[in-house]
Amino acid sequence: GDDAAAAAVASRQDTLTKPQGSLGRLEEIAAWLARWQRCAMPKLDRVKVFVFAGNHGVTAQGVSAFPSEVTVQMVANFSSGGAAINQLARIAGADLAVIPLDLDHPTGDFTQAPAMDTQAFLAAVSAGYEAVSGDLDLICLGEMGIGNTTPAAAISAALFGGDVRQWTGRGTGVDDAGLNRKVAAIEAGLKRHATALADPLAVAAALGGRELAAILGATLAARHRNIPVLLDGFVCSAAVAPLGRLHPTGLSHAIAAHVSAEAGHRHLLEALSLPPLLDLGMRLGEASGACLAVNLVRSALECHQRMASFAEAGVSEK
Template structure:
């Protein structure tokens, strides 16, 4: 898995859905004590779980949150109000249980693992050079791939990395077109001058790496980051291991987006957990053709939105498993 060509081949030959399992869910939904379709997207979620877990009766016994952390050379361009040292400091905060994701994971009934990726060695500044060589990109993808445990019932993905909204905006622009101004937001709260630097850095990166942009994996290596590459690797591993995935906000969605460009339906085993308040996310959601489960004005990252959506997924499964049929309840069905 340390070779980009082998990773590309894997991306193009991923397992398909189990439509028989999804059909079984739809058949059961049709006889439960409710008007057909009245639970809306909860019914779709139950079928989605079945389709990708490859089980007619899904389960959520093992729900895991993976947060990948990385640092970025482009921070040297003044694109964030926070220093790169905050990335490692926040990893320590996660370990101590003091971050938002620790609290939300507990509420969601999910385990949490944080995977730091060479925090002492930022990626290259993409305004000057490629963020990663093909080899280092493949290594980061493989770290994400290997972090996914077979037997997981639902995987939530997220990230931490000072400067990574700049990276996500550059990658989204590289994959789907547009300029820095179309995709850049204020991230962790940068001022007007900082936003201008951010837009300029993205435009410089797009111009420098224009020749790579027709290849989604090359674009991700040139413009991305290690935590984004790891998320992409984890998304691929989840498909291989039949694990449905909840993606967090803007950065996480951008990290997974190369797979959508490589393979039609490549992200069908994923759902976007929430619409980030970061400026480029709605544009990215439109490009991906995906509708988020939640829209709460969040822009924290660290898988907080993905974890927050887990209780909704649990509710969808509880209704599917626990509701009585019309016959079982002695309730008259429609004529």
């Protein structure tokens, strides 16, 4: 990040007509934009939402309340404009790209085999990386994939340890029996792939999913292309968690847009040192929470760019 750009924002903020620090996280957001766009007067002309979609072999273990065909049906719903993210992206003034990843070929059931071999994992990472063009000012990352809170919980447990139950929630709404099947599947996956768990990227391949790998790739591309990132919910956070484990500042260009109602998310954000902007009890995915935070970023930037200073406005200081 560009320390000088961030410092320039902080200096300007202290001259604007408000008590110092009184815009709270909006001031932090303005500095964050500057740091990662590497520019003291950042912009938000091009905001893009990416929704990566994938299917999951582990659904064979009965871990989701909805059937797997809903993934492709929801991708069609995104195309025809009927999903929540279509409305939220429009309100946010953001373009929406939906990128399905080989939906006809689910990943391997990780209780039996790796979800992806190295080639499949890298192909998905590349798909995410290549999707992010260098002309964007901010990206929102999200996903759709029936069953994907199970790989997200498995990755979280593999990277951060602790009782599997603390990472495992009800996803789209499984009952108690379904929740027990999720926990059992994750425990089986952790056991089967135990020798891979020391390497965060190997965890993402063995226990993850294509849409999660693509989110990881997009987050890497954003770092290389000076684009700040808004992360969506539990699955998205788990998707990028390997980057946080690989390097202490691996996710510094990302903000957690919200904390979802899915059981493990708050704990995961704490483990990643990513305090969320919003806490609205949402648990939809699709980048819906990330998209809601775009307006906060726009508001932060608009205050930074267009407020008058004490001197300009003739307002007395302390």
